[in-house]
Amino acid sequence: MFEEKLKELEPVFYPGSIAVVGASANSRKAGTAWVWTLMSAGFPGPIYPVGFSGGRIGDLEVYPSLKHVPGDIDYVIVAIPRQSVLEFLDDCVTRQVKAVQFFTAGFSEMDAHRGRDVEEKMVEKARQGNMRIVGPNCIGVYCPERRIPFIMGTLGDSGSVGFVSQSGGIAGKLATVGLARHINFSKGVSFGNGIDLDASDFLQYLAADPKTRVIGAYLEGTRDGARLFRTMKEVARVKPLVVWKGGRTEAGAQAAASHTGSLASSAAIWSAALGQAGAIEVYNLEELADTLLLFQQLGQWQGVRAAIIGGLADGGGGMSVSAGDACMDSGLEVPPLSIDTRKELGALLGEVGSILHNPVDVSQAQFRGLETLFRSIELVANDTAIDVVLIQEDVDIVLPIYSQKGLEDINDFFIGLRNRQSKPIVVVLPPGSAEPERLQAEQRLLKASIPVFCSMDRAARAVSNLNRYSHRQRFT
């Protein structure tokens, strides 16, 4: 499905060469930043800086105009004043450019009438020249495989998560959070006002893209709702589609109008449409990132029967109680463990101070050593009544009891368990007063493909979101 989009958008995600227009030796210019960032990222094709002032950026010559560029130009990144864009597009047509990305802003998002008028003329010129436009008012393409970062410059490993975002800020933040949490992207795009290529085009591309296995989206509004929802429905049939709709409220919608020129529809209409399309609606950046992380690790896994393990050291009781609440609030089941498992746990841990139902409080293991802790967790993970294991590991209490070495041993055990088990192992590392050690542990687990969350609420929500997709697939 949508295979034609792969060919159509190939110059956008895999350009052979990139010209950056609005660059100069003056480092304050956005164009200059883009040149540096493409160079640092190691974009493998020619990079052509273009700017009136000439000179050099690093080893690269700055050409006074597009027509002075010596080679073929597949893709152009534009950061020039908005007054010049129409004239500039003529140059692009002359040079047979395949696609143009406009960082330049100040169109329909600023002036609904005159801005829209200019935008229509831009699209007209692009059609005549057989060119595609990304933006305006956007930071455009992010493609680790092709070494194309956003303007901010950070670029993670190539992975399986694709995303589209109407907002450059959200796109950039998602890329950065992805870098920190080992969410690896196949490609992403911020498309701003989306006057030519818009959410529907990019969603279709990602649906067809063999590198992309799950798709995230931040959307504020659309100029063609019928097409968008038809597209989302088709896309969600082939890959999980996680959508965060910004501008659900009056304050948000007003900001959205000024931001990407979007006329927001009511939140209820969007929610209903997303539900009908089979997309998973999420409500903030954290939930979007959490859900994409989990899809990345688990694919289209399903299962709602959660075992919750708390109290790796002291104080598991209250955490078990609240973790049980968090899971059930999110729609997960927290079934009793099998009688055999409970018996064996009782033998391992004793009864006093332990909760041997589910949630399971294994804090008594601290008096019996790490082997007891590991055997207890493995017992729970092996229980056939359980689909997924959620483990709360509070570094603040693990450290004083087991020391740094013990913390590392525990995480080694989780990694081994994850490799032995077909069941997902999800770890919750709540923040506290040992942040360096906690962040280190988080990195270690994430690198070993264990999903990590900072609260049980967020972990449970993400697991539940996965099930919302899987569930739908089974019955439609």
Add this chain to the structure above:
Amino acid sequence: MFEEKLKELEPVFYPGSIAVVGASANSRKAGTAWVWTLMSAGFPGPIYPVGFSGGRIGDLEVYPSLKHVPGDIDYVIVAIPRQSVLEFLDDCVTRQVKAVQFFTAGFSEMDAHRGRDVEEKMVEKARQGNMRIVGPNCIGVYCPERRIPFIMGTLGDSGSVGFVSQSGGIAGKLATVGLARHINFSKGVSFGNGIDLDASDFLQYLAADPKTRVIGAYLEGTRDGARLFRTMKEVARVKPLVVWKGGRTEAGAQAAASHTGSLASSAAIWSAALGQAGAIEVYNLEELADTLLLFQQLGQWQGVRAAIIGGLADGGGGMSVSAGDACMDSGLEVPPLSIDTRKELGALLGEVGSILHNPVDVSQAQFRGLETLFRSIELVANDTAIDVVLIQEDVDIVLPIYSQKGLEDINDFFIGLRNRQSKPIVVVLPPGSAEPERLQAEQRLLKASIPVFCSMDRAARAVSNLNRYSHRQRFT
């Protein structure tokens, strides 16, 4: 109100001397840990370790039994097997101990019938000896002023936030999170099964305590619901009372029964009762900590008209949209700025790429320097249409544009603004890939009494929670 409780519980929170029973040179014992922790914290009175094995813990002699202790004993912390507690209480009566805290567990939370039976006998003995019991199955008292930490040992500065918790784990975690986020406690208590002193007693004490200005509570259940709700209603009239009810769901409630022997009532009944009592219900540890932090900084401030400032550097648009949603979802208002403010902002920032309504996107200031940024923020803060200013500061985008020095200058400006302004300034520092710099910035702002949150959703929720209290106070 409840002034009699101050006298009654003085030996609990301000004991002259503490005996720790169940201590030995063997460092694996909980009692030993408690002795070390009291010594390290600098408890100013005599500490008497008691344990059969004798020997020394640091400079302190371990006495074979309570009757060998040379001085008066106000308070006893008990970590001995549960089989010995009744006999042990006789020794306490003989020594005219004023209060006893039982870490020892394995009573009604393990065996509803036999455990309850032992608990009743314990209370009977305490009554005869004119003693009070904290616990059993608890980590007891936390009082920075008197240098009494929990067993885990960390102890923050003395402050204005009091808390009661049925769970030792939650109490300990709240203390640790408080340490990390500069939530400073007057005193706290984990009371476990609460067989003698329970939530009502401690809430009454904190209501009367002149050092306490706001009260947090984690509760799982109660043996005397009528008294608890009467107490909460009286307490909430004099001080803000923030309550997290654990065990709202079936899984949580089952864990609660095994944890503190609590029979949980339905969540709906609790929510209704908390609402009627004028308490602010919260739903997890993060929201409890967030709300207490904000009450600590702002006291009984009120105001729902929020200005949201985003885009301190690039990419403020999408953040403004989603921040607007977050605030309105939480019940805050995001009113338009006055015309004068908008005009002046337009002159400062220009129109292109800026959102000059509310939420305010000030990202254009990056092309005009920090002074422009500061003047823009000050303009918004001075607007009389606004009660509170919520600023999203994304370190991931501030750092590359303004460098570490710029980040520090921005935070200095916030601190100055906070000192000039009567309006609350709330800062949101979302996590990303520059965690060390972000954590450093967070510490700096928190130390200067600026409340910091890691997401706009959490900030907005906390501001809204403050208003729920204040609002109620005005109309009842």
